[in-house]
Amino acid sequence: MLKNKIIACIEQQTQHFIDTQETIGLTAREISLELSQKRNTVSKYLNQLLEQGKLIKITSRPVLFLAKDLLLACGYSIERTVYESLTQLTQQSEQVFSKLIGSEGSLRTAVQQIESAIMYPDNGLPLILFGASGSGKSYIASLAHQYAINQHCIKQDAPLIILNCAQYANNPELLSSLLFGYTKGAFTGAEEEKSGLLAAADGGFLFLDEVHRLSPESQEKLFIFIDKGVYTPLGEVKETKTAHVRLIFATTENREQFLLTTFIRRIPIQIELPELIDRREKERLELIYHFFKEEASILNATISISNRMIHVLLNYTFKGNVGELKNIIKYLCALQYRKKKNNSQLVINTSILPDEMYPLPDNLDLLGPVKNIIISDQTNILELQGLGTSNDLSKIDKLFDEIILLYKELDHNLSKNDFLKKVLLKVDLMMDSLVFNQPNESNRLLLQMINRKVKTIMEFLEDEDRLKVFSTSVFSISNYVFYRMQQTILKEESQDSSLLGLKNFLINNYSDSYENARNMILLLENKFDIYLHSKDEILLTFYIISSNILHQQSNQIKALILAHGFATASSLANVGNRLLNQHIFDAFDMSLDTTAQEIGRNVDDYIRGNKICQEFIILVDMGSLQEIEKFIHPNNQITIGIINNVTTSFVLQVGQMIISRESPETIINHIQQHHTLDVKLHLPVKNQRKVLITTCMTGIGTANQIKHLLEESLHPDYGIEVLAMDYHSLKHNNIGEQLQLTEIIALIGTDNPKINDVPYIPLEKLISGEDDVLTEALTPLLTIEKIEEVNRKIIKNFSLEKVIESITILDSETVINEIEEIISQLEILFNRKIENKIQMTLYVHIGCLIERLIRNQPILGYSQTQLEKIPPSFFEVMKKVLSGIENKYSVTIPSSELGYLYDILYMYH
Numbered sequence: 001m002l003k004n005k006i007i008a009c010i011e012q013q014t015q016h017f018i019d020t021q022e023t024i025g026l027t028a029r030e031i032s033l034e035l036s037q038k039r040n041t042v043s044k045y046l047n048q049l050l051e052q053g054k055l056i057k058i059t060s061r062p063v064l065f066l067a068k069d070l071l072l073a074c075g076y077s078i079e080r081t082v083y084e085s086l087t088q089l090t091q092q093s094e095q096v097f098s099k100l101i102g103s104e105g106s107l108r109t110a111v112q113q114i115e116s117a118i119m120y121p122d123n124g125l126p127l128i129l130f131g132a133s134g135s136g137k138s139y140i141a142s143l144a145h146q147y148a149i150n151q152h153c154i155k156q157d158a159p160l161i162i163l164n165c166a167q168y169a170n171n172p173e174l175l176s177s178l179l180f181g182y183t184k185g186a187f188t189g190a191e192e193e194k195s196g197l198l199a200a201a202d203g204g205f206l207f208l209d210e211v212h213r214l215s216p217e218s219q220e221k222l223f224i225f226i227d228k229g230v231y232t233p234l235g236e237v238k239e240t241k242t243a244h245v246r247l248i249f250a251t252t253e254n255r256e257q258f259l260l261t262t263f264i265r266r267i268p269i270q271i272e273l274p275e276l277i278d279r280r281e282k283e284r285l286e287l288i289y290h291f292f293k294e295e296a297s298i299l300n301a302t303i304s305i306s307n308r309m310i311h312v313l314l315n316y317t318f319k320g321n322v323g324e325l326k327n328i329i330k331y332l333c334a335l336q337y338r339k340k341k342n343n344s345q346l347v348i349n350t351s352i353l354p355d356e357m358y359p360l361p362d363n364l365d366l367l368g369p370v371k372n373i374i375i376s377d378q379t380n381i382l383e384l385q386g387l388g389t390s391n392d393l394s395k396i397d398k399l400f401d402e403i404i405l406l407y408k409e410l411d412h413n414l415s416k417n418d419f420l421k422k423v424l425l426k427v428d429l430m431m432d433s434l435v436f437n438q439p440n441e442s443n444r445l446l447l448q449m450i451n452r453k454v455k456t457i458m459e460f461l462e463d464e465d466r467l468k469v470f471s472t473s474v475f476s477i478s479n480y481v482f483y484r485m486q487q488t489i490l491k492e493e494s495q496d497s498s499l500l501g502l503k504n505f506l507i508n509n510y511s512d513s514y515e516n517a518r519n520m521i522l523l524l525e526n527k528f529d530i531y532l533h534s535k536d537e538i539l540l541t542f543y544i545i546s547s548n549i550l551h552q553q554s555n556q557i558k559a560l561i562l563a564h565g566f567a568t569a570s571s572l573a574n575v576g577n578r579l580l581n582q583h584i585f586d587a588f589d590m591s592l593d594t595t596a597q598e599i600g601r602n603v604d605d606y607i608r609g610n611k612i613c614q615e616f617i618i619l620v621d622m623g624s625l626q627e628i629e630k631f632i633h634p635n636n637q638i639t640i641g642i643i644n645n646v647t648t649s650f651v652l653q654v655g656q657m658i659i660s661r662e663s664p665e666t667i668i669n670h671i672q673q674h675h676t677l678d679v680k681l682h683l684p685v686k687n688q689r690k691v692l693i694t695t696c697m698t699g700i701g702t703a704n705q706i707k708h709l710l711e712e713s714l715h716p717d718y719g720i721e722v723l724a725m726d727y728h729s730l731k732h733n734n735i736g737e738q739l740q741l742t743e744i745i746a747l748i749g750t751d752n753p754k755i756n757d758v759p760y761i762p763l764e765k766l767i768s769g770e771d772d773v774l775t776e777a778l779t780p781l782l783t784i785e786k787i788e789e790v791n792r793k794i795i796k797n798f799s800l801e802k803v804i805e806s807i808t809i810l811d812s813e814t815v816i817n818e819i820e821e822i823i824s825q826l827e828i829l830f831n832r833k834i835e836n837k838i839q840m841t842l843y844v845h846i847g848c849l850i851e852r853l854i855r856n857q858p859i860l861g862y863s864q865t866q867l868e869k870i871p872p873s874f875f876e877v878m879k880k881v882l883s884g885i886e887n888k889y890s891v892t893i894p895s896s897e898l899g900y901l902y903d904i905l906y907m908y909h
């Protein structure tokens, strides 16, 4: 058949081309002459073969055809069917590492190191790859071999011999004989001489995987080979052998673990491959798309993958790294391939994931409705990732040109104010158009990733007190970065003097905004590996001016929109701010399953982090109001109005009232009168009762005693209440009605029930006079003189006698003497001086302990595993020291109580 003849002819000539780089016999005309066929007929078949992917076409003059599979087999990297020139084809093939995803990212240094190792005269340098299973060691070794061929460092047919040392780990002799070969009679069964893998790899590469499994003897033999290029087969006594072998080692262990230091020192190029999860998100996404594309090509099918599935694959920690990711994708495709009907797509969604990948991440709802990404063997992955060229880029360039034109009019026809107004309007419009021109579904993942990172950058700037973080601005800047990332070729920087002039104008007039834009750009470039221009610097400066995100004083109420769904709240806030022409609204976008606690915490952080505002209005969507109320920190010195509605018209209505400088109380009252909506008003702490809490594990009676001691130390005019509370209720966060709308100043007791954000003062610290927590807690409420007065009274009222008297019904003097005796015995038996503060703790603790045991209420909660860690000798000593108490009060001290005493003596301080 003519078609086969044409193929055979082209294959022959392609081989000739590979060997000699000559292009004879590769044109349609030459083939038709060779086969004595009409040129038209040959051309028709050539085009068919091209469409079937068997040939590639070089559209130079004359047009050439080459056999694709043969080129691939000989190490050419073929990514297209049509090339403009042979140079383009060969250049691409020289870039062997372009096939390695991440070669321009996380593996960039690795690739540079490998290239240097290979090009090193005369025989290259040995190198070792450190990396977890599946991180790409074998793949990189094969690419290194290919690279060496393409660079003509080794011959076209030079071998790549691979040996996994782990397979022979239990038989080091066999491994050594395999590697170095052996002589006849070297060991039983060695009936004739056999050359080893070093000899087989002569002229090429030997890749030793899991090299840490090589015995120290073999490692030593190898390093002699590295040094001198000679080795001795097993059983050989006289002669050494030589070979020219380039060595690549790999191991999953870290370098110190198994390798001889003498050996590792011989390997100058040492390369660490990162774990998959530590690579950039963009790179992980590219790997996912790449492996699906590979499957699409192998199975000759189109694959439809849900965005959720991509999200899961993107965020799952694969212990087997890239290799495992590839296997999972292969498994999923194979599974669906079996079910595939003629010509239908393979549908890949999370329902078919293997059991070990459950539970799925809980933020899947952030992705919005399920959308599918379609991949075939023709898919351009860069475009799929949104990294292809885009017209929106020109939007930025166009805007910039307009700004330059306006700038040229500045001081002639335009005042500074008018110039700024016009430019800000244009910048706002462009930012809006970027935000509202939402990307397609496959790009949404990328946008979400960018959004997260931009947020981190903005939060960093906020921590440095430079900017305020608003979801709205995070979202706008993310969109900006997203569109900026779509450029593959950068438009040349304009050398226009107006650009420099404009930059200076901003530096002179808006230095803060300009500085912030510059800082932001540095961070963005770093985080996203993109290069941003002076134009970006200028546009972002205008954006910062316009969105008013610099930290400055303002007495306007702030409004926060909280809504479920990706960017729902941000979009509403953007609309509100734009239409009202002021930055009033900030936004929190929440996924559907965000817990009440998280919502509360976010809002509380936002409010407390916002140093410039004392009054807030929060608009929430259905069902979030109660939770927010619950989690707002009681110490806030602010007024918050919460409204359960987030429609656009409502956002505008509230915004109008804020612009009219209505107070939150008025806004909430107005809404209550005119709408049937759930609303809440949270008043500042100024108006709340200030409370000190006392508590004791032994019971409310003791807590009451401590309360009295405290009350004696606080003048009633100070307006500070003391409340005795049950320890166990506090521990279970059961704060109770009586503490609502109160400000808890501090908690004093014998053990910390750990209430969020409430400072705890151990009783013994009050006794020893070492406490400064109370002073700190009282500072915002009392003058220095009054605090000193309180401290003086506390020293008097919290003497050891008085405290022991209040924690036990027994005679305090006797108890103190008994504990004193215990402490001095402990000092002798443990041969250590017990510090003062530990002594105080022991007085309070043992006092309570005696009281508890008499009441038959010992603490039993000490964990068994912890108990097992305590040396038995400790129990023996304690039993002895405490036997007096056990006998006198007829009680038995359980091990768990001894456990707490152990903690006091050895852990607490």
Ligand SMILES: Nc1ncnc2c1ncn2[C@@H]1O[C@H](COP(=O)(O)OP(=O)(O)OP(=O)(O)O)[C@@H](O)[C@H]1O
Residues within 6 Å of the ligand: 099, 100, 101, 102, 131, 132, 133, 134, 135, 136, 137, 138, 139, 140, 209, 252, 322, 323, 324, 326
């Ligand atoms: N950066 C990458 N780009 C494209 N494919 C990759 C990349 N890294 C690894 N792979 C693919 O992942 C699979 C696993 O990689 P490889 O076998 O090289 O890992 P390894 O580190 O040698 O694993 P092991 O230690 O388990 O032998 C291979 O099929 C390889 O082609």
